[in-house]
Amino acid sequence: MADKLDRIIGDYVNGRLEARIKSIESRYLYKQKVDNLGIRTAYSGGSEQLSHVINQEKLESDEEYLKLKEQLEILDFWFKPLIPDEKRVIELKYSGYAGLYWYQVMQYLDIEEIEDIGLKKAKTIFYKFRNDIYRQMQHCF
Helix, strand or coil: CCCHHHHHHHHHHHCHHHHHHHHHHHHHHCCCCECCCCCECCCCCCCHHHHHHHHHHHHHCCHHHHHHHHHHHHHHHHHCCCCHHHHHHHHHHCCCCCCCCHHHHHHHHHHCCCCCCCHHHHHHHHHHHHHHHHHHHHHHC
């Protein structure tokens, strides 16, 4: 799992994609002006509402933010309608930073008593999902 698509899907499954989006939002929306003494200034020369609107416009024009939001929408569109067993296969395969090997995925499925999914079916679910996502996200790389 070394290519960019696998990293993006792994970030989505593990919640890192949403965390990056929230980080960018907080960078723009929750800025506090600091004067040269290191304390928050009482008057910054403009209104708080105006600076909030300006920061919101900057956020909406941030390329990284827009790219991450688009990736999140595409992945939500393809991941949320899956049945729980299929979701679990994909979550297990992409868990952590490097993902699990197939034998580990099968062990976790056995532990969780999801026995109607064999190795061949699990791989089919995984690669079908991955190929569907790849077609939709080619422009996002």
